[in-house]
Amino acid sequence: MNCKTVQSHLSAYLDRELSGEEMLDIRAHLSECFVCCEEETELRSLKRLLGRLPAIEPSGDLEQRLLAVVGAARTGERKPGRQAPFVLFAGVTACAMAITLAFLSKSHTTPAEATMQSQDIAFEAQRIHDYTGGGDAYGAPIVSAASYAGR
Amino acid sequence: MMRTTLQIQVTEMFFSVTTERVPARLNRAALFDDLVKQTHRQAYSLAFRLTGNSSEAEDLVQESLVRAYRFFHRYDESLPFSSWLYRIMANAHIDMVRRRGRLRTTSIEGSGADGSSTWDLPDPEASPDRLMLESALDEPVQTALMAMTPEFRTAVLLADVEGMAYEEVAEIMKTSVGTVRSRIHRGRKQLRSHLLKNAPETYRSLCDEL
Numbered sequence: 289m290n291c292k293t294v295q296s297h298l299s300a301y302l303d304r305e306l307s308g309e310e311m312l313d314i315r316a317h318l319s320e321c322f323v324c325c326e327e328e329t330e331l332r333s334l335k336r337l338l339g340r341l342p343a344i345e346p347s348g349d350l351e352q353r354l355l356a357v358v359g360a361a362r363t364g365e366r367k368p369g370r371q372a373p374f375v376l377f378a379g380v381t382a383c384a385m386a387i388t389l390a391f392l393s394k395s396h397t398t399p400a401e402a403t404m405q406s407q408d409i410a411f412e413a414q415r416i417h418d419y420t421g422g423g424d425a426y427g428a429p430i431v432s433a434a435s436y437a438g439r
Numbered sequence: 440m441m442r443t444t445l446q447i448q449v450t451e452m453f454f455s456v457t458t459e460r461v462p463a464r465l466n467r468a469a470l471f472d473d474l475v476k477q478t479h480r481q482a483y484s485l486a487f488r489l490t491g492n493s494s495e496a497e498d499l500v501q502e503s504l505v506r507a508y509r510f511f512h513r514y515d516e517s518l519p520f521s522s523w524l525y526r527i528m529a530n531a532h533i534d535m536v537r538r539r540g541r542l543r544t545t546s547i548e549g550s551g552a553d554g555s556s557t558w559d560l561p562d563p564e565a566s567p568d569r570l571m572l573e574s575a576l577d578e579p580v581q582t583a584l585m586a587m588t589p590e591f592r593t594a595v596l597l598a599d600v601e602g603m604a605y606e607e608v609a610e611i612m613k614t615s616v617g618t619v620r621s622r623i624h625r626g627r628k629q630l631r632s633h634l635l636k637n638a639p640e641t642y643r644s645l646c647d648e649l
C-alpha cells in the first residue's frame with residue numbers, strides 16, 4: 289500500500305471497519321511511515337474529541353411539551369404556535385375546499401359546521417401530505433419542509 | 440403544483456374517509472409515551488449537534504416524534520426505537536437543510552464524490568447557543584460541525600458521538616457503507632482543518648491532552 293491509499297483508509301482503520309488483511313497492511317505501513325503515522329494520530333485525536341463531547345441537556349420541560357404534542361397528534365388536534373405556518377396553509381386549502389365542496393354539493397352548512405369540516409380536511413390534508421411526502425423502507429416519512437417554512 | 444395535487448387528493452379523501460377516525464389505542468399510546476420519555480434526551484442532544492441551536496433542535500425532535508407516532512404501526516420492533524427515531528430525524532434534518540440551501544443559493548452542488556458539496560454555506564442562524572455549550576472546545580467544534588454539509592455532519596455525529604458502526608449509519612442514512620466511509624473520513628478531515636484554521640490553540644491543546 290502506498291501513502292495515498294493508506295491515508296484514504298485511515299478513518300476506517302481507526303474505526304476497525306476494514307478487513308483483517310487491510311488492517312494488517314495499514315498497521316505495517318504506519319510502523320514505518322512517519323507521515324502517515326502523524327496523520328493517523330491526528331485523526332485519532334479528533335475521533336476521541338468528538339467521542340468526548342458532552343451530551344447537551346434539554347430544558348426541563350421538554351419532556352412534558354413533547355408528550356403534549358404527541359398527545360395532540362393522537363387526538364388529531366393541532367397545536368397552535370410552532371406548526372402555525374403549515375396549519376395556516378392547510379387551513380387555507382381546506383377552507384377553499386370546504387367552500388367549493390359546499391357549493392358543489394349545494395349543502396346548507398352553518399359557519400360552525402363549515403369550520404368543523406375545514407378542520408377535518410386540514411387533518412386529512414396533513415395526513416396525506418405525510419404519506420406522500422416520501423416514505424422510506426420503514427414507512428417513516430421525511431419531515432416536510434412546510435412545517436419549517438418561515439422560521 | 441403541489442397545492443393542486445394536494446387539493447385533488449384532499450377531495451378524494453373527503454368523499455371517502457372523512458368521517459373515519461382511528462380510535463386511540465391506549466396500550467399503544469402508553470407504550471409510545473414511555474419511548475418518548477426514554478429517548479427524548481439523547482435525541483435532543485443529537486438534534487442540537489445537528490442543528491446547532493436549541494430551538495431548531497426542539498423542533499426537530501418534536502416533528503420527528505410526531506411522525507414516529509403517526510407511523511408507529513409500521514415500526515419494526517427488531518430495531519431499537521432510537522435508531523428508527525434517528526432515521527426520521529437525520530433525514531428530516533438533511534431534507535430541511537437542503538431545502539433551505541436551495542432557497543438561498545443557486546449552485547452549491549457538484550464538488551463531492553458522493554454528490555454532496557464539500558462545504559455548505561454557513562447558516563447565519565446556526566451559530567451555537569453559547570449558554571448551552573459548556574466546555575471550551577465545545578463551541579469551536581459545534582461551529583465546525585455547522586460548516587459541514589448535513590450529510591457529512593450526520594455521518595460523523597452518528598459514528599463518533601453516537602458510537603455507531605458504519606453499517607448502522609448506512610442504515611439510518613439510507614446509503615451504502617462505502618458512502619458512509621467516505622463521508623466520515625472527509626467529514627473528519629474537514630472538521631480538523633476548520634478547527635486548525637479557526638481555533639488552533641484550543642484544538643492543539645486538546646490534542647495534546649488526548
Ligand SMILES: [Zn+2]
Pocket residue numbers: 290291292294317321322323324325
Ligand atoms: Zn505513508
